[in-house]
Amino acid sequence: MGIISICQPDTEKSCGACCGLYNWEDYSRETVSEILHSRTDLFQHYFSRREVDKLALYQTEVKNRPHPPKMYDDIFNCEFLGFVDQNRRRVGCLLHPMVNDGYDYRDYAFYGKELCFGHECPSNTYLNTEEKFLVTHVLGDWYLYGLVVTDIDLVKDYYKKIRTHLGGPLKPEILKDPQLTVIARDFFSLKENWKFRKKGRFGKYAFSYGEYRLAKMDYEGLGTKESKYHNILLSLGSSFETGGDLLEAEEILERHIWRFVERYRNIDPLWYRLR
Structure with missing residues (x-):
């Protein structure tokens, strides 16, 4: 690469x-x-x-x-x-x-x-070559690209979850598949149009009166344990009123990730050999 x-x-x-x-x-x-x-x-x-x-x-x-x-x-x-x-x-x-x-x-x-x-x-320091390739290949406009490539947690967690399901690193030649590109772009577009994003948030940071702090997720108040998508939810600036909202958000992320995994498996019939 x-x-x-x-x-x-x-x-x-x-x-x-x-x-x-x-x-x-x-x-x-x-x-x-x-x-x-x-x-x-x-x-x-x-x-x-x-x-x-x-x-x-x-x-x-x-x-x-x-x-x-x-x-x-x-x-x-x-x-x-x-x-x-x-x-x-x-x-x-x-x-x-x-x-x-x-x-x-x-x-x-x-x-x-x-x-x-x-x-x-x-x-440039914390994203590895495969993660950089994923983002630079699938995103084609300056606005969304800048939002995503600077959100290290979002990129790394997305790549990690996909890699875990596939059992190994993603092949660059497979990532060039047009349908796979659209699927990944749809996921990263959540950075721009996430329905649970709270005003005053920029990724995992909360801003108020020119100052900032790391945002937190009140899982105890929602009556649930920490989400397996915790880092992604923070990166998307999430805030939830109810446990049902959190569950809906997790289901959305789950669908996005499995869309990618299933398409990848269909393209590369030897994916299981990575295990």
Whole structure:
């Protein structure tokens, strides 16, 4: 499989989470897309001739434009995050040399060139090659890709449960099956449309008044033991009113995982030899 880039894996998608992409109280696809399109248009207006004195004008206008409240105060939302390709499929740094004919303007940003260049995404460290391949292969848009690839617990637990049922690692050539891709994408889409997600949650973190804490699941209050899908439920920002809600959520996750397992077994008749 070779080396897989988490930040810019291909021409169809990328991730900008480290630049504050989702750090808004309203981090819906519509809101974040509007911010990126607006800033990209504005940047192109001011910096079409690459006159560095215009960058301050750009920054001032961005600052004065209305935007949603931030989710977490200590995370900086970089104003130079925008779309870096003509088709506006990939997000990234508008000051990066790859989009400025080799000229690097990142020292005009808050963090500067050295810090940006040296940043190491935790997902790059903690996701193994097979997990990275799964996510980068099945997800095709920047918004969902960034939400998922930075949620280490979600990716690892999903992969682990599938691998447990199959008795071994997933084969890359099998993962390229179009139907299997759709099945995995449907599961990861829960990150965006999960019916039990609580407002003020971003994955396993709960945010309030610019501060955050690790969220907890009150299993005792629900009259049940810890779910076998605990990590996934936290990653999806879950909150349940009743034990019945929890049971419904577990059944949804169970169906998603078994859809993948059954399709994989149908494609690879030798899957049992992994055991």
